[in-house]
Amino acid sequence: MKKWTMFITALCLVFSLLGIQAPVQAAGFNDVPSRAVKEVNYLTQGKIIYGVTPSSFAPGATLTRAQVAIFVGRTLQLNGQQRATRFSDVGKGNTASGYIEAMVDKGIMLGTSDNRFFPSKAVTRGDMAIILQRAFGYSGNAEQALLKLGIASGMEDGTFGTNKTITRADFAVFLARAVNPSFRLKQSASFESALVSTTNNLNIRTGPSTDYTSIGKISANTKVSGAHSVGGWTYIKAGSLTGFISSSYLRSSSGSTAPDAPAPAPSPNTDSALAGQTIILDPGHGGKDSGAVGNGLKEKDVVLKAGLQVSSLLKGTPFTVKMTRSSDVFIELLDRSAFAKNEDGDIFVSIHANAATPAATGTEAYYYSAGNQHVADSKLLGEKIHARMLAAWDLRDRGTKPGNYSVLRENSMPATLLELGFITNAGDAAKMASDAQMNKMSIAIYNGILDYYKAKGFSVDAYYK
Template sequence: MPHIRPNYLREGDLVIFYKKVTYSMMAAALSFSVIPVFSAEQAEASDRYADVDNGYWAEEEIEYLTEQGVADGDASGDYRPEQPLTRAQASIMMTNALGEGALNASSPTFSDVDSSFWAYGSIEKAAELDIFQGNNGSFNPNGEIEKAQVAAVVSRAFFDQAAEPDTAGSFSDIDSDFWAQEYIATLADQGIVQESGSFDPNDSATRAEFSAYLARAMEETMQSSGNGNPSSSPDEEDFSDENVMYEGEVDADTPLNVRTGPGTGNQAVNQLSDGTNVDIYGRDGDWLKIENAGDWGYIHGAYVTTVDNSDSEEDDTSETPDEGTNESPSDDVQGSIISAAKVTVDDLNVRTEGSTDGDIITKLQSGDTVDVYEHTGENWARIDYGSGEGYVHRHYLQEKEPGADALEDRTIVIDAGHGDHDNGASGNGLIEKEVNLDVALEVEERLEEAGVDVVMTRDDDTFLGLNERVDVAESVDADAFVSIHSNAYKQSAHGTEAFYNGSHKASESRALASSIQQELVKQTDMTDRRVADAGFVVIENTTMPSSLVELGFLTNPSDAARMKKAGYPDKAAGAIFDGIDNYYNW
């Protein structure tokens, strides 16, 4: 099962995370020494809590979180700083810190957290954001969270990259091969923890310790982005139409925060409702730059769809032909065929000229094939649509040379999910990282035989971070990216599913995912669960057609029995190869 970076996914009432089992428990450890992070302006001491005395080591951090609305005391007015923190309490604090509301999912993700549980909404949201994961389908909400686990939660939520492993080498109880060292290194590198003494990574974290950890990370994020004012004030000319990259539309179940900088540590200064159209002026990582009350604002790109599905000036898939429009160039198409093309969207307008000023002759549907006779400018193609010729926008065509094998000489990245200390899911005697790799290696062999330049993110039991996997695909300018995973949830969940993301090459990615899914269902005899848009990191951030496939549920006896058979890796790999081949060759 893959991981989703915080703030990457909002799927309405659809929980796409059939939560996994072991990510080796998202880890890192912490020895909470007092580091002078806060100034008097940031959090003044107060007598808010009877059991947090003036001078208490985490007094300022606790006050800061209270002022930010992240944490609160109990009904008696106590904060109980020395009490262990439960996983349910931690999920509430984390979602509050990120400015995320509760997610009232229609069906529970975890077997031990039903909709009546007091922290249900926060736990569901934390799971959706991949801040927390369960184990074998359960969450253990009342269990005490270890310092290792809480460190990982904050590290992954607020910091993109892990520091060099030896950064955390001065802790006496953290060996160089400790499975969570990269998280520790990140926090030490950020100055959030002090490199001395021991971490005690397996000890339960207290409320005070978690508060210090979280508050320092929030403040560090805000400081690193220029105190919420990362860019100079724009001039009126900066908002001109010529500087607009494209138009987007907010796609969010709850109001979308507009922040002063690219990051959750920056102040939220406005909110946009679902369906709001916005002009996009730039991109900073996952954040989109927009105009907000005469200044720059930033919104998270995961909650914005592109109105025209590209950076082009016009969306040519929505208009309806004018009544009585019968204009068409001659039925006798002039010239030679330069390529064959497949339509990648529904309702693609065919026009009388290569411009949106041209009248609409007819519409083409996704999967229709046409002959291309000419490229006019960068964006238009003159085609034969069967009843004559017309012009369509090239962004919605997948082209290939006539009669050529469109798969040969492609560069395709195959990503076997998880690896090394990160086992992924497990169930019925199967371990996900092993299943993924076995299938991926067979896919590699088939693609190479077809003349494909195959790049593997891993070909043995090693670990790569999510962004490292993305970097592999981007660095080789891949034509396609396919990530292979296996699923886990409650025992009754079964079937195969394939995901794509709408951020880049949406229609092509959807077509690739659908093609692979069709073959997996047919060739491995798995239930067709679905093809869906999702916010997994590796398909959110790769800019080529990308898909993430879930082979089946290791936690389901029937799926697992199929996957245990000796010939399964070969069969699944054949299906994935055929799906890729069918996507390119029609």
């Protein structure tokens, strides 16, 4: 083999290991500087960024707020469908209108108090740091976080260049580093969560979407370690492979000692009316947020267990079921309602456990009553599930009542928040610690969801447990 052939082969091998195309392919652009080629190619492969023409990326042009909304929105798999916005300066016809709304819904970008967004305004390096911080959940000072992770380096004068505008090429480099640590200036990924795959033939991909190449597959019940998530994807390490897996096929391995939830129905029912209904299950808290703690239990673990069991039961029906989290990960409140909307959910069921003085006990459900169009259905949903929960554990009836919770208030579908019992009460907590009682409660929530659909005229009798 000639020397240059060996060099190209080695280069291709390195890039294929990194999961990126060789830089000579340059995603069809003829103007990207070499320092940004691999990052631009990577983000172009994932349909995250695009050029100003098929052959020009306009790398030196300043980046606008509208472009940032699109690029980060696509990275996080937000709903970018063009739509009316809350901003007087962003019409439905603006190509960024959907992503702008989605980014503002998630609190990643903000408008002014007089409802303007300034879509054409140039983004500074300081703006970029804050946007990436919010998008990827970095704590502390945004600029320090980017420096520490090796996503950004300082300017030659030793400052961060907070007020300097950022070019399209520079932003592509920073965004690629935030998404995929293999691009960073230093090794900074920490694979801290112990996860388990829940399905066979699960692809590990080079980036957070199915547009990225699969570099291998794992089977169900494979242990993996998770680092950060990018929208609905988790950056993982499995043996020698590092890449992205769809988070919906991962669960926390700490729950692996739990008994298997009852088996799903043996044959799928093709009832299209039920299949068209998407049920969003929302186990509260997670990750760094334990929720209420008491009697040796953490709310985040109890409610995840219930959520996974209810999900497993629903998977035995034609209903479509999605979980805001299926592992021990932290999710912002606004991301939970945004997820539900993004998944076109038809009902939303949030699962929690209460805390107060040791004497407080009982089961309750909440719905939002202050003026969305789903008050009646939200109340019905809460009442139906609450009745089943009461029958299951026979705790004090604390009612189904209005509550101003973010996941209810910010939602766009009938929604209820359930409090199974008080984790701070010895009797309630004993039920939460019991596998048999938790199965009973999960079946109660499941049957309560069926009761709601039955009341709405759906045919669900075949599915009661």
